[in-house]
Amino acid sequence: MTTSAKRFFRRAGITAVAAALLAGITPGVAAADKGRDRPDLQAMAEQIVASGFAGTQLRVHDARGDWTGSAGVRELGSAAKPPTNGRFRIGSNTKTFVSTVVLQLVGEGKVGLDAPVAGYLPEFGLDRRITVRMLLQHTSGLFDYTGAMLPDGTIVPGIPLTGKEFLDNRFHTYRPQELVRFGLSKPPLYAPGTDWTYTNINYVLAGLVIEKVAGRPYGDEIQRRILRPLGLRDTVVPGTWPGIPGPHAHGYYRYEEKPGQWKTVDITTQNPSWASSAGEMISTTKDLHTFFSALLGGKLLPAPLLDEMRKPHPKGGYGLGIYVQEASCGTVIKGMGGFHGYGTVMASTPDGSRTYELSMTYGDSDADLGQAYNKADQLLTDKVLCGK
Structure with a gap:
């Protein structure tokens, strides 16, 4: 467990064991009460569940104010709804936090955005053409430790993250240096800066840059620079701790x-160290709303660096830690993440007048949840951000 995670449990006044027990005693009654206030939004939450998810939590901010609700179930076999204040694994939304801290260090003159990463992490023997910007925008060309498709279409596997092999190893601890060295043991996908490929290794390296420059773990730096100043009391960097603190829905x-025999396993408890600074964090819809609004509102970065963050790569539509997309109503900005059992989206119009934060828990459905995730995002983009 990282120092920031330990501080979370001390602040909450609970042990790791007690946190797991508390997860079962906070009812999701608020979902029904809030749902009557905005039946249109409650209907969307239920529509998302019907597409194949076990449960969902939704938070919306628009001209009519703030609304929270949930649909589906907290746990398979139970009728209780997901708690509207529930914690969940945010996956790659972690990257937005990490990018923000790196850019803060850039603003302080401690990191060069276009400086070679090798200058900060000489121990890996990185190609000196790879810059900090390339890590944040996924243009380094490095092979991802989670696996990759080569230009000729060949699939090269990474560490075990699927099937029974993953389940048997889901409590294994990976060190970030181990993940980086795995990726570096494979040939790069392309020359640095010549293409775009979303790869987790970039943000594991970014987390190590933070650690090297700041002299403390990246999670502690996120705590010091973002969580504490914004009062994000329900957000934590778990490190190797496998649980989820406080109320939460199961994934x-x-x-x-x-062959032909499918099995569903409760994956709520797992060691998230394989994701490291690319995706291990836990949060709530409320905390994500506070963070994203502060970020896009210029409270965490100076204007020139926020502008850099919001410049999308032409191929991936990815800026520096965020997606910058064109919707029917214009530009929208998003953080998107997936983790075993969980899917998350935080999204906003550029001026912050319309936002939504969505957590989805995977269940026993045989639906294509990747497709269902994208449909849920598109539904909320159209209805909430674009006001259709």
Whole structure:
């Protein structure tokens, strides 16, 4: 467990064991009460669940104010709804926090945005053409430790993250240096800066840059620079701790145990160290709303660096830690993440007048949840951000 995670549990006054027990005693009654206030939004939450998810939590901010609700179930086999203040694994939304801290260090003159990463992390023997900017925008060309598709279409596997092999190893601890060295053991996908490929290794390296420059773990620096100043009391960097503190919905993993035989496993408890600074964080819709609004409102970065963050790569539509997309109503800005059992989106119009934060928990459905995730995002983009 990282120092920031330990501080979270001390602040909450609970042990790791007690946190797991508390998860079962906070009812989701508020979902129904709030749902009556905005039946249109409650209907969307229920529509998202119907597409294949076990449960969802939704927070919306628009001209009519703030609304929170949930739909589906907290746990398979139970009728209780997900708590509207529930914690969940935010996956790659972690990257937005990490990018923000790196850019703060850039603003302080401690990191060069276009400086070679090798100058900060000489121990890895990185190609000196790879810059900090390339890490944040996914243009380094490095092979991802989670696996990759080569230019000729060949699939090269990474560390075990699927099927029974993953389940058998889901409490294994990975060190960030180990993840980086795995990726570096494979040939790069392309020359630095010549293409775009979303790869987690970039943000593991970014986390190590923070640690090297700041002299403390990246999670502690996120705590010091973002969580504490913004009062994000329900957000934590868990490190190797496998639980989720406080109220939360369960996430499930469905895999083919034998040909034609599918099995669903409760995956709520797992060691998230394989994701490291690319995706291990836990948060709530409320905390994500506070963070994203502060970021886009210029409270965390000076204007020139926020502008850099919001310049999308022409191929991936990815800036520096965020997606910058064109919707029917114009530009929208998003953080998107997936983790075993969980999917998350935080999204906003550029001026912050319309936002939504969405957590989805995977269940026992045989639906294509990747497609369902994208449909949920598109539904909320159209209805909430674009006001259709």
